[in-house]
Amino acid sequence: xxxxxxxxxxxxxxxxxxxxxxxxxxxxxxxxxxxxxxxxxxxxxxxxxxxxxxxxxxxxxxxxxxxxxxxxxxxxxxxxxxxxxxxxxxxxxxxxxxxxxxxxxxxxxxxxxxxxxxxxxxxxxxxxxxxxxxxxxxxxxxxxxxxxxxxxxxxxxxxxxxxxxxxxxxxxxxxxxxxxxxxxxxxxxxxxxxxxxxxxxxxxxxxxxxxxxxxxxxxxxxxxxxxxxxxxxxxxxxxxxxxxxxxxxxxxxxxxxxxxxxxxxxxxxxxxxxxxxxxxxxxxxxxxxxxxxxxxxxxxxxxxxxxxx
Numbered sequence: 001x002x003x004x005x006x007x008x009x010x011x012x013x014x015x016x017x018x019x020x021x022x023x024x025x026x027x028x029x030x031x032x033x034x035x036x037x038x039x040x041x042x043x044x045x046x047x048x049x050x051x052x053x054x055x056x057x058x059x060x061x062x063x064x065x066x067x068x069x070x071x072x073x074x075x076x077x078x079x080x081x082x083x084x085x086x087x088x089x090x091x092x093x094x095x096x097x098x099x100x101x102x103x104x105x106x107x108x109x110x111x112x113x114x115x116x117x118x119x120x121x122x123x124x125x126x127x128x129x130x131x132x133x134x135x136x137x138x139x140x141x142x143x144x145x146x147x148x149x150x151x152x153x154x155x156x157x158x159x160x161x162x163x164x165x166x167x168x169x170x171x172x173x174x175x176x177x178x179x180x181x182x183x184x185x186x187x188x189x190x191x192x193x194x195x196x197x198x199x200x201x202x203x204x205x206x207x208x209x210x211x212x213x214x215x216x217x218x219x220x221x222x223x224x225x226x227x228x229x230x231x232x233x234x235x236x237x238x239x240x241x242x243x244x245x246x247x248x249x250x251x252x253x254x255x256x257x258x259x260x261x262x263x264x265x266x267x268x269x270x271x272x273x274x275x276x277x278x279x280x281x282x283x284x285x286x287x288x289x290x291x292x293x294x295x296x297x298x299x300x301x302x303x304x305x306x307x308x309x
């Protein structure tokens with residue numbers, strides 16, 4: 001069972017953090033969840049990664065502010081820049097030394113990019129590998145929901161209006177009865193050709209825990225994000241970018257542009273998979289995490305050998 005701890009941020013928000021694996025492991029892997037989700041979406045990787053690596057690894061996963069079991073956020077705190085700062089605080093508190101691999105799904109991937117942009121020295125000193133899953137460095141540029149452009153523009157207008165209303169929702173959550181009615185829509189929006197009842201229940205339960213203000217207020221920051229230049233400046237880190245072929249939120253061009261910006265990134269497009277790759281294609285995601293972590297360990301060991309010589 002993971003150790004559950006609370007990390008208190010400078011503005012007083014407490015984050016729910018789960019840490020598993022030995023404290024003296026040679027590397028720490030951070031798993032960052034997506035918008036309106038929580039750490040439970042990583043449950044198959046939390047159990048599968050240590051077995052896939054065959055070497056000790058420490059794994060850290062946490063609920064973002066306004067999500068899951070973490071404290072609510074204020075409207076001012078509901079920005080990607082703040083999430084990047086939050087990640088810096090969690091790293092400093094939970095894994096203050098040693099190499100780290102950062103893996104992010106959707107909003108979690110964007111959080112990693114903000115951390116790289118806002119904390120470049122810490123990033124360069126600590127980060128040894130990157131995994132981007134169903135995410136983007138270009139905001140809503142490629143998001144068309146798999147629909148014709150005219151309908152997409154109408155949905156975008158409705159989405160913007162709805163986000164403004166939700167941002168005034170304070171600490172309220174989506175009522176469970178409404179979520180039951182929305183389950184088919186969530187299935188269509190987030191999943192591809194595979195959506196087991198358990199995966200849909202888990203995803204719906206995560207949405208039920210997110211603060212309405214967080215759903216609405218993050219929308220502006222997410223839509224405006226542009227971080228390809230930040231990625232291009234990171235150099236030759238071991239990296240992977242994964243996307244589902246029919247993903248309606250972050251389609252393959254999102255992953256393709258990330259992979260193009262990172263010279264050593266492996267690009268994987270999964271036929272038939274949607275936005276929830278960790279649930280839909282768990283073995284593939286775990287394998288990508290393991291491959292990047294192995295490469296990061298190799299780089300660290302090579303550096304240690306050079307220093308010893």
